[in-house]
Amino acid sequence: MVELRATQPTQSGIKEALSPREALRLMQEESRLTPEQAEQYLREVREERVTAEARVSA
Numbered sequence: 001m002v003e004l005r006a007t008q009p010t011q012s013g014i015k016e017a018l019s020p021r022e023a024l025r026l027m028q029e030e031s032r033l034t035p036e037q038a039e040q041y042l043r044e045v046r047e048e049r050v051t052a053e054a055r056v057s058a
Contacts, residue, residue: 002041003032 018026033041 005030 031038
């Protein structure tokens, strides 16, 4: 399970456009997953993607 939460607003109140790499870095700063939990999550996502692709190509 992954918990998504809003980040702290910037001082200017204007949302900054973040690069995907920077957005990932910010998400990882507050990560509550252990490395093992993260690996399990990625395995599950891959399995779901493979299953979905198999349905589309069938």
